[in-house]
Amino acid sequence: MKKDKLKSLVKSAKKNTTKTIQASLTAQLKDAAEKLGITSKTITKEIEKSAKKLAKKLSAEIKVDKVAIAATAETAAVAAPATEPAKPAAPKVAKAAPAKPKTEKATV
Numbered sequence: 001m002k003k004d005k006l007k008s009l010v011k012s013a014k015k016n017t018t019k020t021i022q023a024s025l026t027a028q029l030k031d032a033a034e035k036l037g038i039t040s041k042t043i044t045k046e047i048e049k050s051a052k053k054l055a056k057k058l059s060a061e062i063k064v065d066k067v068a069i070a071a072t073a074e075t076a077a078v079a080a081p082a083t084e085p086a087k088p089a090a091p092k093v094a095k096a097a098p099a100k101p102k103t104e105k106a107t108v
Helices: 003-036 041-060 066-079
Strands: none
Touching: 003 041, 003 066
8 A cells, every 4th residue: 555545544534533532522511511501602612612622632642553544445445346437427408499480460
């Protein structure tokens, strides 16, 4: 596996971990605030901001197993069937409006 691909996989794994931690913290803190009867927009914003900071700090300490990610990516690449390239969409042709028959005024 190329280094660039491995780096991007590790980076995405760390990002997913951070988002998961943040979502979990936010949900738990909001539940605790509701139980205490403290709910408002400002408190909710503060909870989300603090959860984001804490998730970033916690995920920085987590080590990602590069060997496991590489093995998972390789098995996923082998298991995925080869797909055909997407066919280009046919250009859309505007339909002409149907011609209205000209009516002649009858002169009597």
